[in-house]
Amino acid sequence: MQCPSCHFENIPGQPSCVRCRSILDSSAIKIDVHPPRASFGRKQIRRAFPSFRERWNWISRIRLSTLAVNVADDFPVSGILVRLLVPGWAHIYCGYKQAGKIILGVYAALILIFTLTVGSALGTWVLGLALGLHVIAVMHLLLSDVNGPWERFGYLVVVYTALMFMYSVGWLTIQRSINPITIVRSVGQFSRGDVVFSSQAASPNVGRFVYYQLPVRDVLVRRPDGQRRYRFGERAFDRILASEGQSYSISKGHLIVDGVASPLRPANGEIPMDITASGVVPPGHWLILPGTVPNAYYVEPLNRIAIVDTSNVDGVLFLKRNSIFSWNFL
Amino acid sequence: MARFNKLEFEQPDEFESNQVHARPTIDAETWMRRADQCRRIGTYESALQYYSRSLEEDKSQIHCWVGQVQMLVLLGEYPEADLWSKKALELFPSNPELLASRSQSLCRQAKMADAQATIDMAMHQEGETAFRWAVRGELLLASRQSTARHCFDKANRCNEDWLVPLENSLIYRHYRQPSNALIQAKLAVDRDSSAPYPWYVMARCQMDLGMQTQAHRTVLTCLELKPDYQDAATLLMKNKSSMSLWNRIRRLWSN
Numbered sequence: 001m002q003c004p005s006c007h008f009e010n011i012p013g014q015p016s017c018v019r020c021r022s023i024l025d026s027s028a029i030k031i032d033v034h035p036p037r038a039s040f041g042r043k044q045i046r047r048a049f050p051s052f053r054e055r056w057n058w059i060s061r062i063r064l065s066t067l068a069v070n071v072a073d074d075f076p077v078s079g080i081l082v083r084l085l086v087p088g089w090a091h092i093y094c095g096y097k098q099a100g101k102i103i104l105g106v107y108a109a110l111i112l113i114f115t116l117t118v119g120s121a122l123g124t125w126v127l128g129l130a131l132g133l134h135v136i137a138v139m140h141l142l143l144s145d146v147n148g149p150w151e152r153f154g155y156l157v158v159v160y161t162a163l164m165f166m167y168s169v170g171w172l173t174i175q176r177s178i179n180p181i182t183i184v185r186s187v188g189q190f191s192r193g194d195v196v197f198s199s200q201a202a203s204p205n206v207g208r209f210v211y212y213q214l215p216v217r218d219v220l221v222r223r224p225d226g227q228r229r230y231r232f233g234e235r236a237f238d239r240i241l242a243s244e245g246q247s248y249s250i251s252k253g254h255l256i257v258d259g260v261a262s263p264l265r266p267a268n269g270e271i272p273m274d275i276t277a278s279g280v281v282p283p284g285h286w287l288i289l290p291g292t293v294p295n296a297y298y299v300e301p302l303n304r305i306a307i308v309d310t311s312n313v314d315g316v317l318f319l320k321r322n323s324i325f326s327w328n329f330l
Numbered sequence: 331m332a333r334f335n336k337l338e339f340e341q342p343d344e345f346e347s348n349q350v351h352a353r354p355t356i357d358a359e360t361w362m363r364r365a366d367q368c369r370r371i372g373t374y375e376s377a378l379q380y381y382s383r384s385l386e387e388d389k390s391q392i393h394c395w396v397g398q399v400q401m402l403v404l405l406g407e408y409p410e411a412d413l414w415s416k417k418a419l420e421l422f423p424s425n426p427e428l429l430a431s432r433s434q435s436l437c438r439q440a441k442m443a444d445a446q447a448t449i450d451m452a453m454h455q456e457g458e459t460a461f462r463w464a465v466r467g468e469l470l471l472a473s474r475q476s477t478a479r480h481c482f483d484k485a486n487r488c489n490e491d492w493l494v495p496l497e498n499s500l501i502y503r504h505y506r507q508p509s510n511a512l513i514q515a516k517l518a519v520d521r522d523s524s525a526p527y528p529w530y531v532m533a534r535c536q537m538d539l540g541m542q543t544q545a546h547r548t549v550l551t552c553l554e555l556k557p558d559y560q561d562a563a564t565l566l567m568k569n570k571s572s573m574s575l576w577n578r579i580r581r582l583w584s585n
Binding site for chain 2 (some may be wrong): 006022023032
């Protein structure tokens with residue numbers, strides 16, 4: 001009995017070939033001979049979104065190397081990948097010098113405008129444009145000869161997701177040290193639309209403006225015109241007026257700290273004449289009058305909202321931008 | 331549905347029904363020949379069906395198992411090809427062609443280490459076939475090694491059939507190397523200039539390279555050989571549209 005695979009002559013009656021282990025009488029086996037098929041939709045999805053392994057292999061081994069071969073003799077793939085983080089840089093590296101310089105210049109201009117307008121709607125738009133330019137730059141370099149619209153779309157989604165992730169991580173990292181806060185209501189020296197920058201790196205102290213979490217949010221307020229329940233926002237900014245262990249007294253619009261009239265005023269510039277409060281700032285707390293929160297002065301007792309735990313302070317305000325060309329240190 | 335029972339439909343007459351029963355059964359060899367014919371004009375879907383029909387008649391046709399896997403690969407269904415090659419290898423565990431086809435499906439899924447191990451196993455088996463060398467060449471091509479061309483040359487030397495350089499050309503096209511693909515397609519045309527499919531593939535390579543005028547001429551030759559070649563007619567239309575003024579201007583910009 002001859003093996004259909006290796007053509008070895010086996011003894012009749014053998015179930016499988018002694019040389020290659022192939023089944024000798026396959027007609028006796030019940031086996032489906034129709035292969036599994038991928039549906040049209042599945043094929044389209046696979047084409048648009050290949051597996052990570054396939055994509056990585058393709059990008060690292062074929063596309064980048066093909067690109068490199070086209071441009072010059074040899075370019076390390078890692079070198080190109082690293083340079084893709086800055087739009088235009090990889091273009092310059094690969095020899096597309098003019099295109100690279102233009103992309104890099106436009107990107108730098110957009111980032112500069114974003115830095116100047118950060119915290120405003122314009123800043124958000126400009127950052128979006130910068131991200132778009134980055135996506136286009138990566139797509140242009142890597143995928144210029146991908147033909148299928150679905151394939152292009154798949155790559156666009158992958159590149160966009162990767163860059164969005166990169167930008168989000170970058171933004172969250174920057175926010176830890178510099179957090180822009182847009183002023184929504186004019187108060188004292190702060191006008192609506194101004195942007196103040198808060199930093200966690202600076203240490204809070206008496207006299208500094210800080211960005212903090214209000215100790216109370218849903219509270220009953222007694223105003224001259226009656227009693228009402230108010231729900232305040234989660235965070236506010238204002239000036240630290242006294243530190244732990246200091247005694248304070250507020251009456252007739254004046255603040256006295258440790259028996260001496262304090263020159264410091266809350267962010268709104270004045271203390272209402274009709275509120276009174278006194279006491280000693282407990283350890284691990286600051287005295288911060290809620291000058292930027294409407295109606296918060298009438299919380300009874302005022303200490304509930306004015307004595308703030310130090311852990312509630314999110315950052316110190318150090319810079320104010322009035323317009324693109326006007327900046328003040330706080 | 332009792333209310334439909336009394337409806338009168340046209341009944342097949344006795345002669346016709348007898349003819350159906352008397353239809354001669356087609357043997358495995360014939361189905362395989364038909365599959366190969368389809369493969370030689372690039373209708374891989376039909377080829378796959380004919381290979382399956384052939385296996386229905388005789389499951390020991392290893393050529394058909396290999397053909398099925400190859401068709402699945404050419405149709406872009408790599409995980410299915412992988413699965414099917416594994417199934418075929420259960421019947422014929424160390425068949426070199428099946429191992430090579432499995433290696434190809436793994437390679438297309440970028441499982442390079444497994445693909446390399448499988449093709450090594452295939453190469454260690456007795457004999458030498460064009461397909462094994464072509465798959466080895468594909469692996470080298472996928473890993474960007476310059477020795478890939480030697481493997482394809484070896485494959486071409488192993489078998490004088492024009493299908494070998496043609497399928498090498500398709501491999502090069504898959505890896506977006508149209509210039510190398512064109513060389514292989516030209517070789518296929520040289521081997522048999524009366525077959526329309528090599529002309530068709532050659533035209534596609536020329537279009538990939540932006541040689542629209544040459545591609546136009548090649549497709550016309552292909553249609554001369556097989557006037558009802560639908561894919562070639564579609565390609566001709568596509569080529570004509572890509573030669574429009576707007577596309578020429580766009581090409582100037584993109585270049």
